[in-house]
Amino acid sequence: MSGVRLPSGGTLINRDRPLTFTFDGRSYTGFEGDTVASALMAAGVGTIARSFKYHRPRGIVSSGPEEPNALVTVGEGARAEPNVRATTAELHDRLTATSQNRWPSLSFDLMSVNGLLPPVFGAGFYYKTFMGPTRGAWHVYEHFIRRAAGMGAASRKPDPDRYEKSHLFCDVLIVGAGAAGLSAALAAARSGARVVLADEGAEPGGWLLAETARINDIAAADWTRAMVAALAAYPNVRVMPRTSVYGYYDQNQLAAVERVTDHLAEKPAHLPRQRQWTIRATEVVLATGAFEQPVLVDGNDLPGVMLAGAVARFAQAYGVAAGQKVVFFGGHDGVWETAVATADTGVGVAAIVDPRAEPATDLVSRARTAGIAIHAGSAVVRVTGSKSVSGVAIVPVSASGEITGAVEALNADICATSAGWMPAVHLHSQAGSRPVYDEGRGIFLPGEPRERWRSAGACHGVFGLKAALADGAAAGRDAATEAGFKTDDAALPEIEAEREPSAPVILRSVESPRSAKAKIFVDQQHDVTASDVTLAHREGYRSVEHLKRYTTLGMATDQGKTSNVAGLSMMAGLRGEAIGAVGTTTFRPPYTPTALGAIAGRDAGHHIRPVRHTPMHAWHLANGAEMIPAGAWMRPRVYFKPGETLEQAYIREARAVRESVGIADVSTLGKIDVQGPDAPEFLNRVYSNMFSTLAVGKARYGLMLRDDGILFDDGTSWRLSETRYLMTTTTANASPVMQKLEFLLATVWPDLKVSLASVSDVWASIAVSGPKSRELLARIVDDIDVTDEGLPHLGVRQGHIIGQPGMVARLSFSGELAYEVYVPARFGIEAWETLLDKGRDLGISPYGLEALGTLRIEKGHVAGSELDGRTTAADLGLAGMLSKKKDFIGKAMVNRPGLIGENRQVLVGLTANGKGIPNGAQLIRSATPGAVERSLGHVTANAYSPALEGYIALALLENGKAMHGETLYAADPVRNRHVEVTVRDPHFYDPDGSRMHV
Amino acid sequence: MSELYPLANRAVPGAGRPVGTDSAITLAERRPSSIVEFAFWDAGTPIPKSIVPGSQPEPNRAATTPGHVFLSVAPGRYMAIGQDSSLAERLEAAIPITDGTVVDLTHGRAGLRVTGVPAAALLQKGLSFDLDIDAFPPMSATNGGLHHMSVTVIRLDADVFDVFVMTSLAGSLWDWVTDAAVEYGWQVAAPVT
Structure with missing residues (x-):
């Protein structure tokens, strides 16, 4: 490949702003406005990557998001982003790009030995090799296969960049700012509708920026910039460059990613790298354009085989000649116009090869004037070269495509092919409309809209500049009208007269005279060849969905934008059916690769979800509490004293409750x-x-x-x-x-x-528990009688606490005399500190979740681990609370057969002799660790009981009441624990409740 | 008696994170004396004239009386925010249980005022309803979701919003807002009563 920067031209670059960058460690220069691809091409770099399976050298094919081959890693270290399309990556100063999937180097890749084994690595390789009796071999070879095949590798370091998300609302969303999209935006803007114009390019304009026709008698690029500026001046219009709309969801909700700082050498720390937009649009105009399709020929994956339009675009937009001996090949007039326009920029165009015997005379004349050799009635059957294109082989062909003469060799450094343009119907399809094949034109068109969108321009088969501008204006007016705005019929811009195209030849692939030796790649990104498609057909994978899965055709980062149609066409031919009957696979988001970071936004790490704090949270943190999550809440687990273990800490806290008084933050209870x-x-x-x-x-x-x-x-x-x-x-x-x-x-x-x-958040709630709780409570209430008579068990009183209006309820979860004290949330810390201060002489201690759990286990009170969504009231010994006098939710089902009977697991207590009982352990009869035995139940909660001075637990056990006194084993093979336990009544402590009735 | 507002330890006046020297967003804790929710059994029952003598708040809109703002948050359901600490008592007196209910949520909500030209853009990062000035003009109010939190949002002016969240989520609201405001730069002003 012999790319070079042209002495002039390039609508997108600024020759006054040179930039330096590196590729595989070597320094190059480019210009502001270049992509990595255009800068590398200008520097004469032909091989950009190695292919997925066979490690074949690959070059630049396209000039846009459809690029299958030129994938590079951009950035270094934690910022290294793999599989970036060099054709869309904007160049900036000091950009670092690295080639992928090669070892030891791009030019000398030892793994290219894979290319000698294509019959082995053909379609279905994995299914045939690692299924059935040999499936175990996968584990042996996986490591090597993954090393030998693939694309770029993501950094294993945390992504240091910021990503953000936001919402966007508009009356009319226009996707794509090419001729049709721009025209639609102008029409909708005049109506006063809120318009958003999103375009994936660095600069809105699409192919207008490489258009040779003049609009309103000025260069198309200049007209485009003037229109974009005019749009941006509308207060009701938002123009969003660098924004890829990648998903179309129900109810006209679309997803887009805006590249905010990717193009900047110095990335401001306060800005996100990318921003994900959730767009809700009343009406949508899809002006997504079309992708040129290649003609598949033998040797078509050599660096230097490109799409015809891309060769022209590199010349027009970036001032780069892809080569100096370019051979254009295709069966439609557009190829001729592209070739002539390319030659006009100074690129050396050697020849045009067209299978049509009699191309349009005006085109022939223009080509001859431009010094281009003409080979009508011929086809390229092979591209030759070792690491890049050095020539093409052409043969005369009949109208039906049969070879009618001898092979002729042409010198070439670029083979630019075009099988015509395929509408980009990805978003239409995502919105639920299956593409419809137009047999006459050989293109897929959008199906009937199922959301509120309409198409404009090439994406629904309206090609040609004048037609696209008119179509876009109509779509923009329609969208604005449907959104409820009044529109006008402004005059369309004047365009130079366009010629009417003559009938094209639908030419997607050319058979090679080399037959089986030919290497025709259908999907270059995944190394899927024409013979793979044939093999899939032969082995019965004839549905397009099966073809895709069996061969991987159309998968990976380009999603088959330049390969799907050719693959479908081949399969249709093999099946003897029309392409329309074969159909397409389903398009799904994202339309182009999207960084996971952008989808996550800031919902990561510390920001992954909200956390709830109690009014006393700050005090807990300041006073040695270890906090643990309890649902969305953070709660104190224990309040450590110096040198204490967790068990020592919670035992001390629980003892304080049993012996004097403790306070616990219970603000998290729902209220x-x-x-x-x-x-x-x-x-x-x-x-x-x-x-x-x-x-x-x-x-x-x-x-x-x-x-x-x-x-x-x-x-x-x-x-x-x-x-x-x-x-x-x-x-x-x-x-x-x-x-x-x-x-x-x-x-x-x-x-x-x-x-x-x-x-729940109105009140700070504090449990005051222990034999001295009443004495303490009396010290902080102003107007509440807390005597046993004044505030009996289960009594509730409203009054003033630490001078604030509050409530006290005599309730006990611990089994001791206890109260719940409610004060307004903003006085929580004040109440808490007052209790600690007033209770100091009583031996008060704050207690956390561990002690709270210990106390309730001692009492046999149930909590969340017993109310686990499987238990009934009877299971937990609460059947007496099911009223027989009234109806209630659940009553009709509570006595159904599955919920009653001896085999139900019911609440029991467990004790162990000196050993902790592992929480979650299964209860079995066998004393043998590791014994395989049916579980009779499981441990739901465990603790060391300071009251009983031993390890206890609650459990759910089959026929548990009848098992009291029996010996079982708490088996926890995961943690290598096997503990002998004795089954007993779950009420370990003060079973008659006398301690809380004092 | 020491009263601790939910954002007192975070929204410290003078704190902030400017971009260069600019802080386009100003944050301040809202500290109204009363936040009261009230509802009527019949959604068509007007708020008593003794409470709102003028126009009733329209759906998703706020009506003001001196020192108070009344929000219509659902059919027949309102929120009142004001400087009158006896507001709940007055409402209870004005709305007997036969007409509706009154709940004092003063301590159950944390408030944050967000001011600045990019205030709407900032909040739009989390709010999934349209904050365009025409769609949500000044004196609009609604309940919504912001980063998995239920919030009440009031637009007081083009660039001034009050956001109320459950007290326990005050810290998370603060974390979210100050993070979302990084690109604009933010500073903290004195609390607003």
Whole structure:
């Protein structure tokens, strides 16, 4: 390949701003506006990459996002991004690019030995080699295969860049700012609609920036820039360059990624590298253009075999000659126009090869004037060369494509082919519209819209500049009108007269005289050859979906933008059917490769999800608490003292509760304000036990069941007035309970006058527990009688605490005399510190989740690990709480056969002799570690009991009541534990509850 | 008695992270004396004249009285924010249980005022409803989701928003906003009552 920078020209580059960059460590120069591909081509670099399987040298094929071959790694270290298309990567100063999938170097790749074994590595290699009896071989060879085949490797270092996400709303979204998109935007903009024009290019304009025709008597690129500037001046228009719309989802929601700083040498730290946009558009105009398709010939993967339009675009837009002996090959007029336009830029065009015997005379004349040799009625049957194109072999062909004469060799350094342009229907298809094949024109067109979009320009087969501008304007007006805006019919720009194209030849591939020796690559990115397609057909993989999976045709980063149609065409030929009957595979997002970082945005690490803090959180942190997550909350686990282990810390805290007084932060409990004349009836229906009879100023423990009779949640509800309750829930179920209750009121019992409000965050809640809790409480309340008579067990009082309006309820989770103290959240720390201060002489200690769990295990109280979505009230010894006098949610199902019977796992206690009982361990009869035996149950919660001075646990055990006194084993083979346990009643401590009734 | 506002330790006046020397976003903790939610059994029941003597708040809009703002957050359901610490009591007196309910959420919400030209763009990173000035003009209010958090958003002016979140999520709201504001630069102003 002999690319060179032309002495002038290049609509996209700024020759006054030279840039330096490296490729594989070697320094090169380019210009501002170059892509990595154009700069490398200008520097004469022909081989950019090695192929996926066979490590064949590959060069630049296209000039855009469809590029299958020229993939490079851009950046270094943690910022190294693999598989970047050199054709879209904007050059910046000091950019570092590296070739991929080669060893030891790009020019000398030892792994190219794979190329000698294509019959072995052909389609279905893995399925044939690593299935059945030999499937185990995969584990032996996987490492080597992965090393030998592939693309670039991602950095294993954390991505240091910032990615952000945002939402965007508009009346009209226009995807693509080529001729049609720009025209659509101008038409929609005039209506006053909110217009967003998104274009993946560094500069909006698409192929207009490489257009030779003049518009309104000025160069197309200049007209384009003037129109973009005019659009940007509209207050209702947002022009978004470097923005790839990659996904089209339901309800006109689209996804796009904006490259914010990729093109900058100095990337400001405050800006994201990329920004993901979720776009909600009332109406959409898809002006996504078309992709030129190659003609597949023998040797078509040599560096220097390119798409015809790309050769022209590199010359027009970047001032780069891809070669000096370019041979154009194709069966339509566009190839001639492209060749002549390319020659006009100074690129040496050697010949045009056209299978049509009588091409249009005006084109022939123009080509001759440009000094281009003409080979009409001929076809290129082979591209020759070792590491790049050195020539092409052409033969005379008949109208039906049969070879009619001898091979002639032409000197060439570039073979530029074109099988015509295929509409880019990816987004249309993602939006649910299957492409429809137009047999006459040989192109896929968008199907019927199922979302609110319309097409404009080449993406629905409207080719030609004048037609695209008119079509775009009509689409823009239509979209704005449908969005509710008034539009006008502004005059279209004046275009030089365009010639009417003559009938094309649908030419996708050419058979080689070399037959089996020919190397015709259909999908260059995945090294899928024509013989692979034939093999797939022969072996029965004839559906396009099977063809794709069996051969990998159309997979990987380019998603077959230049290979799918050729592959389908071949399969259609082999099946003897039309392409339309064969169909296409399904297009799915993303349209072009999208960085995972952009999709994640800032939802990573510390920001992955919100965290809830209690009002006393800052105090916990400042006073040695180890915090652990409990759902969305952070809760104190223990408050370490110097030198303590976790077990020592929680035992000390639990002892304080048993012997004097402790305080725990229980603000995380769900709290729901239930108000209304029907509140008592409502609670009767949602709880299994009666609440309408609860006296004002009293609390009651309640159970909620799911519709299927399984336990849902438990907690206390406090009757604050005749029409108002404060319902408490478990921490974990606060939201699910609220949602369930709101659902019931909205849909099942809309007649009930009940209003719900979450007040979980209104109150700081502190459990004050222990034999000295009453004495302590008396020191902080202002107007509440906390004597046993004034505040009896399950009593609730409203009054003032540390001078603030609050509530006290006499409730116990620990089994000791205990209270829950509620103060307004902003006074939480004040109340907490006051309790510690006033209780210092009583031996007060704060206690965390570990001690709280220990105390409840000693009492046999159930919590989330027992309410696990599988247990019933009877399983946990709470059957007595299922009212027989009233109906309630779940009652109808609670006694169904599956939920009753001796084989149910029920709550039991376990003790062990000097050994901790592993949480989650399975209960089995065998004393032999590792014994394979059916589990009888499992441990749900474990602790060292300071009250019993031994290790205890709660468990769910089959027929558990009958097992009291039996010896079992808590088997935990994962952690290599096997502990002998004795089954007993779960109420280890103070079973008659006398300690909390003092 | 020491009252600790949810963002007191974070939204410290003078703190910030400018871009160069510029901070296009100003953050300040909102510290209203009252935040009260009230609802009527009949969604068509007007707010008593003793509370809102003038125009009733339209859906997703705010109405103001001296020292108060009233938001319509759902049919028949309102939120009142104001400097009157007895607001909940006045509402309870004005709305008997036969008409509706009143819940004092003053301590259950943390508030943050976001001010600056890019304030809408900043919040649009997290809010999935349209913040365009025509779609959500000044004195609009609604409940929405922001980074998995339920928030109440009020647009007071083109570039001024109040965001209220559950008190326990104040830290996460702060983390999200200050991170999202990095590209604009941000600074903290004195709390707003």
